[in-house]
Amino acid sequence: MIAAAVVIWTIVAALALAVGRKQGRPGLRAAGEMALDQGRGLAIRLPLAILAASFLIQVLPVDALVPYIGPQSGVSGILIAAVMGGVLPGGPMTSFPIALVILQGGAGLPQIVALITGWSVFALHRVLAYEAPIMGWRFAALRLVASLILPLAAGLLAQGLIALTA
């Protein structure tokens, strides 16, 4: 968490240095104004969006589906896991522990790959909280449809890789 923040702000500082060198104070001010402009647009939207996503986290059942995504569940298990991943709420600090619990609870490895892929690309709460407010619903819809087959593809590829190494 702290290491990540240090990395991020180091990058901000490096970019600011580059802009300052190239364009001086006016360039920095323009960059800051653009950031502020966008931030102002989000000031109401983002807290509401995060609140909506947080309520969602409270009411979705996840662990009831584990029996359906065992190692022998094949393509149907991969599909179920992908959908589960898509509605799995929270950031990596909640979803990876959940994935670990499900894996140890008896799910198959390709199924968990599909679950994490589904969570990574669909992540409904992320669409709700960040993507739609910043990029608009149409872009979010386009990205979601373009990503529909990815969890299935990842699950099948993982199954192939495991078969290769076994």
Next chain:
Amino acid sequence: MRLSKTDLVFLALAVIGGAVCLWQGGLPLVGAGFAEAGWLLMIVLPQLAAGLLMGGLISRLVSRDKVAALLGTQSGMRGLLLASAAGAITPGGPFTSFPIVHALWVAGADAGALIAYLTAWALIGLNRLIVWELPLMGAEFTLIRTLACLPLPIVAGLIARALVRLPFFTMRKAPAE
């Protein structure tokens, strides 16, 4: 500050979510939702500020022509590969990546490149891999999953470029700088 239409949509979603919580678990569950939101917001705000600043600074550093040439509609496979690589090395959560995507959009990147970037960030982002997946899921799982996901950002970008020609998905013009 006045409420826009989008703000109202999110207000409605929050109210509906809160109502479902109230119906399922009463006031304690609603409280848990508020607590979760407050905690998230505290984590998110500093990183969102960093993301917005990155977006603003990047838009000063790269010219519109350059981004359009590298990541625009005509950028072909190279554009998708470049966007995927950039996405994989972008650190931070959605609060940093989406402001950057927005800046690239304004700067002339096309939907295919933006989606390849986001998919790479979400699937094979190095930052998340090192901080979360490797310690929690172990090396073998991480390796298999990363290899299985490696080609997917390009796939998503290609599908997006095909879809965006359909009337339903036609992107609105990027907001002016």
